[in-house]
Amino acid sequence: MIRLNNLQKLFQTRDGQVTAVDNVNLTIEKGEIFGVIGYSGAGKSTLIRMLNMLERPTSGQVEIEERDMGDLSKSELRLARQGIGMIFQHFNLLWSRTVKDNIAFPLEIAGVSKKKRNERVEELIKLVGLEGRGGSYPSQLSGGQKQRVGIARALANNPDVLLCDEATSALDPKTTDSILDLLVDINEKLGLTIVLITHEMHVIRKICHRVAVMEQGQVVEEGDVLNVFSRPREEMTKEFVKQVTEPEETEQALAHLFGEEGISRVLQLTFTGSDAKKHVITDVIRNFNVNVNILQGKISTTQNGSYGSLFIGLDGETEEMDRAIAFVKEQQVEVEVIHSD
């Protein structure tokens, strides 16, 4: 378990003091994938670096497995760091070493014998799917392959925690997904706690169990990914949620339909968890004398269930439409009337 107590980091700059991380309190359970999302400058990068003391907190504590990381001596800290893997946006591989030697690097640091190193490297190469590339140099690999080397290297000393610093931000969408799948895979296989920071809601949606939203050094919202997705409270969170639930042009695309024949009202239905599988629309059509026009819809899956939004146009007698809307609300589906004649 990782516990952050009143964590704060101040930087002195020429323009005065900057509070990069402001009084953050978080608890991250063993074995979970915890995401921190925020725009650049929100302090998430500083936050993740304080977990392994690459940045020293100005005040507050970082506890990993009941141990205060700030209290460790230099050699204790080095030992503790061997139990915390880290991967980076720009991979940070040694270009002068082959894939194998890069993966062996943390083992050399830990003083593992050459024979055991080679065995472990072979295992890791298989785990991350880089068979046959062991003798290549990083410059001969694609971005996704480089990150796989980064992951293998981070896992070499069997850590309990993996820190991911914008690990997919430099990758294309397809490669991002394959790296995320790999992370979920090792989380499940090895029971590893994963803490990741990102500015992409897609990453949170796809692999995180819980999420914290950061703005100006503070955690403004925190909770299960599905809850945060379905009921975002803060403006910042809503913006991030929109990244994955609605294509940006949704509102403009729908606006020109408003008032057209057969679409007197436009509703946005939001489904979460098992609701997403209910046949609400069928029930509405069967039980009420209204016409339903499906305009747009999208379902996203998260680690704790699915989440979707559906835009429909309704037409019919005003009273009948009101009754239909009331019915939908009874189904515990969130309804927002975004247009009404």
Next chain:
Amino acid sequence: MIDQIFPNVNWVRLWDATLETIYMSAVSVFFTFILGIALGLVLFLTAKGNLWQNAAVNGVTAGFVNLFRSIPFIILLVLLIPFTNALIGTMLGPSAALPALIFGAAPFYARMVEIALREVDKGVIEASRSMGATQSQIIFKVLLPESMPALISGITVTAIALISYTAMAGVIGAGGLGDFAYREGFQRYNDDVTLAATIAILIVVFIVQIIGDRLTRVLDKR
């Protein structure tokens, strides 16, 4: 044919002079490499934001480096005579030039080392720290290997400068091709001897350059 172009050249003496030049260059390149890397590491590591950040040590080292880099080599040779006498016990032969060659070239190379180390990706150093690397592991497993191509191309440039410095070493009686060209060529009006010595020194320079370039290319996996 060759004897017609170079009627006055004593080939045995030319060969000896070439060997003296190679000896002075090789030994001084070796020590310059070691001392330059040590000084360059100190300059780099004590700089602001690095592992051993220390303004005082950085200032003193930089001052020392700048001082020795600014003294013209021919003056350095003369200035170091008492030091050389104490260290080597003689002022005769090619070894007498070594202290001046090393003290002249190491500070110059140290600056190149510092620049090479600054080019090492900060992210890689951070990654190594995140793995729990000790400072000496960071230096010997990360900083030096990652900057090796630049260190080698830097020592190649320095080696060529050293070869031309050895030509001045005759001033203190250290011999070598420069001395040979000056005394047996210039002073005796034997232009062919000067030319032969020049060609010999050029061959040495070319060989060093080719070895340096090859090595840099082989080491550079970027």
